[in-house]
Amino acid sequence: MTTSPITGFSLAKAPLNSTFTIINVPTDPVVAHRMMTLGWRPGAQVRVMKKASGGAKIIDLNGSRVAVSGALARTLCVEAVA
Amino acid sequence: MSKQNQGAQILTPSCHQTYDNVVDGDAVIAIVGAPNVGKSTLFNELTGSRVTMGNWPGTTVEVARGLWRHHPRGTSKKECDQFKVAMVDLPGAYSLSSASPDEEFTRTMVVEEIPGPDLTLVVVDAAHLARSLYLVSELREESRRMVVAVTMVDVAERHGIQVHTKTLSKVLGVPVVKVDPRRRKGFDELTEAIHEALEAPMPEPRIRMLAIEEEEDERFGWIAEILDCSMTETSSDIQRFSDKVDRFILAPFLGPLIFLGVMWLVFQLTTTVAAPLQDFLGDLFAGPVSEGAIWLTELVGLGGTWVEGFLVNGLISGVGMLLTFAPLMTLMFILLALLEDSGYLARAAVLTDRMMGVLGLPGQAFLPLVVGFGCNVPAIAATRVLSSPRQRLLTVMLIPFTACTARLTVFVMLGTVFFGKWAGTAVFAMYLVSILLVVIGGLALRGTLWRAMASEPLVIDLPPYQVPTLRLTWSMTWVRLRGFLETAGGIIVVAVILVWLFQAIPVNGGTFGQIEVADSLYAWLAMGVAPIFAPAGFGSWETVSALVVGFVAKEAVISSWGQTYGIANLEDFTSLGDHIQTAFYISSGGHTLAAVVAFMIYFLAYTPCVATLAAQVREVGWKWTGFGIILQIGTATVASIVAFQILRLVL
Known part of the structure; x- marks a missing residue:
C-alpha cells in the first residue's frame, strides 16, 4: 500500500481519525517521560482525534485521550501503519 | 524505622514480650504510589484514627504515620495476638527519580534507607495502570518484599478496563490484590497477602533487558508487555459520549465561550453567593456574639476594661473573621472538586494553555487568577489544581496582585470622593493596573528567579467526563477546608x-x-x-x-x-x-x-x-x-x- 517514498511526518500534519505508528519520543527527557507514562512509545499506534481550540491536538493513545500542544506535536514523528 | 527485616520471628509476637513499647510495631510497611490513586484513603482506613501527621524529621515533606492493628488469620482475637504494623504513608510519586522533593524523599525512604521497610505496599490505579506501573518497575529491580494493591477497579470497569490481577501478579512477580479502600473491600485478602509476603523468602528481582541501553525505554517496554497480557480494554460508551462532548467543549469558537461561561459562574458563586453568608457570620460576630461577651464581662464586673476589649476586638473579631471565610472556602473547594472530578478542568487547561504560556504557566493557572479577582484567599487554595510545585509557587506569588472585591469597596469610596463622575473610570483603571501587575510580575519572576523553569509543553490526560460523586466531592472539600482552618486559623x-x-x-x-x-x-x-x-x-x-x-x-x-x-x-x-x-x-x-x-x-x-x-x-x-x-x-x-x-x- 505504501507508495510514498516519505514514510515519516509530524503528528501536527497527520490527518484526523487515521491510525499511525509512533517513530520518536520528545527530546526533552522530562516531557518524554511524561508522554511515555501516558503510553507514547515508538512502535505503538496513535490516532489524532481532533484539533482543539488553542492549537492543541487531541490524540488517542491506547484508548485514552491525551491533549498535546501544537508546538510539541510538530516535533513528534509518526508514519503510516506498515 | 527501627525494627527491620528480622524475618519470621517478628511475626509470632509473644504475649509476654513488650517490644511494642520500644518499637512502633511488629513490622514496618511503607505505602507508596502515584498521586491520587487512593493511597492515603487506604492508609487512613487501615490505621483508623491512630495517625500522626507532620513533617518527617529533618525534612519539609509531610508524612502520615499510623499504627495498623489487626488479627492475622488463624490467630485468636485476644489483645495480645494483635499484630501491629507501623505504617508510613509516603508522598505521591510516579517514579523514584529526583525530579521533585517528594519523589526524592520516597526514594530515600524505600531504596536508600538501610534498613528499609519490612514491606513496601505499592498502590496502583486500575483506571491508569500504565502510569502507575513505572514505580513498580523500578522497585522490582531490587530484591524487596512488596505487595501491589489495585484501587479504582470500579472506575476502570465503568471505562471498559478489566485488570486481571492473577496474571498481573504472575508477570510482576509479587502478590497483587484488588482493594476498595472507601468501601473497605478486599482488606482480608490484602492482610493475607501482606502476611504471606512477610513470611515468604525475598522475591528475586526482575532481570533487566541489557540489550536496551536506556533504562527508561527498557522499563516502559516491560510495562507495555505487562499491560498487553494483564489488561483488556473495550471502547466504552463513556468514552464515546465523552468524545462527542469534547467536540463542543474544545471547538474553536464555542469552546472558549463555554469556558468563559464556566469561569463567570465560578466567579459569581464565590462572590455573590458566598457574600450573604459571609455578611451573616460577620454580623453575627459583630452583633449578638460581641454583645453577649460585653454583657458577660459586665456581669463579672470587667465591663469597659481591657478584658472586654480583648474579648470583643481581639478574640471574637479574629475568630469571627476566620469563620466568615469558611463558607467562601467551602464553596471554592466544592467547585474545585466538581471541576476536577467531572473532567472539565483538564479541558479548560487545554483551552487556555497558549494564553497562559506567555507567563510560563500552564492553562490550569487561569482558574486561580480569575478567582483572585473575587477573593485572594480561595484563589491561593485553588492553585492546588497545578501539578508542578514551581508553577504553583509562581501563581501563588501573582495572585495577591489581582484586585479582590474587598479592595474594590475602597476603590469605589476613593473614586466617589476624589473623582466624582469619573469614579467608574478610576476604578476600571485599577483593574487594568491589576492585570498589568500580574503580567509584569509573572514575566519578571520568570526572567529572574524562575529562569531555569522551562515552559513545559502541554501534555495532559483527558479523562472521560463523569458525574462527580457526592462522597468524593465532600471528602476532598472537607480535607482541604480542615487544612485551611488549622493553618490559617491561628495566624x-x-x-x-x-x-x-x-x-x-x-x-x-x-x-x-x-x-x-x-x-x-x-x-x-x-x-x-x-x-x-x-x-x-x-x-x-x-x-x-x-x-x-x-x-x-x-x-x-x-x-x-x-x-x-x-x-x-x-x-x-x-x-x-x-x-x-x-x-x-x-x-x-x-x-x-x-x-x-x-x-x-x-x-x-x-x-x-x-x-x-x-x-x-x-x-x-x-x-x-x-x-x-x-x-x-x-x-x-x-x-x-x-x-x-x-x-x-x-x-
Missing part, C-alpha cells in the same frame, strides 16, 4: 489580637485598653513609619494606619478611617471624604489627585490581607510567604512613588 486570630494589642497600649498616658487609637502605640508607630510614604504623597499617620488595618482586612479600611476621624455615619462619604481629602492635600503638598492615585496603586499591590497570607503559609510555607510580602511591598512602594512623581507634574 488570623493572632494577627487580629496583635492589632488590638497595639491599639490598646497607651503612649500618652491613660489606661491599657481604654484609650483612643490616636493615643496608642499603634498610632505612634504609624507616625514613625509615615515619612517613608512622603515621596508617594501620602505620608500622614492617618493614611498609613489605614494601610496597616488593610493588612489585616481590606474591607476594614473604611471603618478604620471612620474610627480615626471619629465619624460614626459611614453610609454617606461626604463627611469622611472631607477629612480624607484634607489629609491627602496636606501630605501631597497640594497634588491631592496624584497622591490618591499613588495610594490606590499602593493599596492594590501591597500585601493583601492576613487571611491570604495564612492561605499562602498553608500552600507554600513561611519562607515563600515572606518573600511574597517583600515582593508585594516592594512593588507597591516603587509603583506608587513613580506614579506620584509623574502625576504630580500634571495633577
Whole structure:
C-alpha cells in the first residue's frame, strides 16, 4: 500500500481519525517521560482525534485521550501503519 | 524505622514480650504510589484514627504515620495476638527519580534507607495502570518484599478496563490484590497477602533487558508487555459520549465561550453567593456574639476594661473573621472538586494553555487568577489544581496582585470622593493596573528567579467526563477546608489580637485598653513609619494606619478611617471624604489627585490581607510567604512613588 517514498511526518500534519505508528519520543527527557507514562512509545499506534481550540491536538493513545500542544506535536514523528 | 527485616520471628509476637513499647510495631510497611490513586484513603482506613501527621524529621515533606492493628488469620482475637504494623504513608510519586522533593524523599525512604521497610505496599490505579506501573518497575529491580494493591477497579470497569490481577501478579512477580479502600473491600485478602509476603523468602528481582541501553525505554517496554497480557480494554460508551462532548467543549469558537461561561459562574458563586453568608457570620460576630461577651464581662464586673476589649476586638473579631471565610472556602473547594472530578478542568487547561504560556504557566493557572479577582484567599487554595510545585509557587506569588472585591469597596469610596463622575473610570483603571501587575510580575519572576523553569509543553490526560460523586466531592472539600482552618486559623486570630494589642497600649498616658487609637502605640508607630510614604504623597499617620488595618482586612479600611476621624455615619462619604481629602492635600503638598492615585496603586499591590497570607503559609510555607510580602511591598512602594512623581507634574 505504501507508495510514498516519505514514510515519516509530524503528528501536527497527520490527518484526523487515521491510525499511525509512533517513530520518536520528545527530546526533552522530562516531557518524554511524561508522554511515555501516558503510553507514547515508538512502535505503538496513535490516532489524532481532533484539533482543539488553542492549537492543541487531541490524540488517542491506547484508548485514552491525551491533549498535546501544537508546538510539541510538530516535533513528534509518526508514519503510516506498515 | 527501627525494627527491620528480622524475618519470621517478628511475626509470632509473644504475649509476654513488650517490644511494642520500644518499637512502633511488629513490622514496618511503607505505602507508596502515584498521586491520587487512593493511597492515603487506604492508609487512613487501615490505621483508623491512630495517625500522626507532620513533617518527617529533618525534612519539609509531610508524612502520615499510623499504627495498623489487626488479627492475622488463624490467630485468636485476644489483645495480645494483635499484630501491629507501623505504617508510613509516603508522598505521591510516579517514579523514584529526583525530579521533585517528594519523589526524592520516597526514594530515600524505600531504596536508600538501610534498613528499609519490612514491606513496601505499592498502590496502583486500575483506571491508569500504565502510569502507575513505572514505580513498580523500578522497585522490582531490587530484591524487596512488596505487595501491589489495585484501587479504582470500579472506575476502570465503568471505562471498559478489566485488570486481571492473577496474571498481573504472575508477570510482576509479587502478590497483587484488588482493594476498595472507601468501601473497605478486599482488606482480608490484602492482610493475607501482606502476611504471606512477610513470611515468604525475598522475591528475586526482575532481570533487566541489557540489550536496551536506556533504562527508561527498557522499563516502559516491560510495562507495555505487562499491560498487553494483564489488561483488556473495550471502547466504552463513556468514552464515546465523552468524545462527542469534547467536540463542543474544545471547538474553536464555542469552546472558549463555554469556558468563559464556566469561569463567570465560578466567579459569581464565590462572590455573590458566598457574600450573604459571609455578611451573616460577620454580623453575627459583630452583633449578638460581641454583645453577649460585653454583657458577660459586665456581669463579672470587667465591663469597659481591657478584658472586654480583648474579648470583643481581639478574640471574637479574629475568630469571627476566620469563620466568615469558611463558607467562601467551602464553596471554592466544592467547585474545585466538581471541576476536577467531572473532567472539565483538564479541558479548560487545554483551552487556555497558549494564553497562559506567555507567563510560563500552564492553562490550569487561569482558574486561580480569575478567582483572585473575587477573593485572594480561595484563589491561593485553588492553585492546588497545578501539578508542578514551581508553577504553583509562581501563581501563588501573582495572585495577591489581582484586585479582590474587598479592595474594590475602597476603590469605589476613593473614586466617589476624589473623582466624582469619573469614579467608574478610576476604578476600571485599577483593574487594568491589576492585570498589568500580574503580567509584569509573572514575566519578571520568570526572567529572574524562575529562569531555569522551562515552559513545559502541554501534555495532559483527558479523562472521560463523569458525574462527580457526592462522597468524593465532600471528602476532598472537607480535607482541604480542615487544612485551611488549622493553618490559617491561628495566624488570623493572632494577627487580629496583635492589632488590638497595639491599639490598646497607651503612649500618652491613660489606661491599657481604654484609650483612643490616636493615643496608642499603634498610632505612634504609624507616625514613625509615615515619612517613608512622603515621596508617594501620602505620608500622614492617618493614611498609613489605614494601610496597616488593610493588612489585616481590606474591607476594614473604611471603618478604620471612620474610627480615626471619629465619624460614626459611614453610609454617606461626604463627611469622611472631607477629612480624607484634607489629609491627602496636606501630605501631597497640594497634588491631592496624584497622591490618591499613588495610594490606590499602593493599596492594590501591597500585601493583601492576613487571611491570604495564612492561605499562602498553608500552600507554600513561611519562607515563600515572606518573600511574597517583600515582593508585594516592594512593588507597591516603587509603583506608587513613580506614579506620584509623574502625576504630580500634571495633577
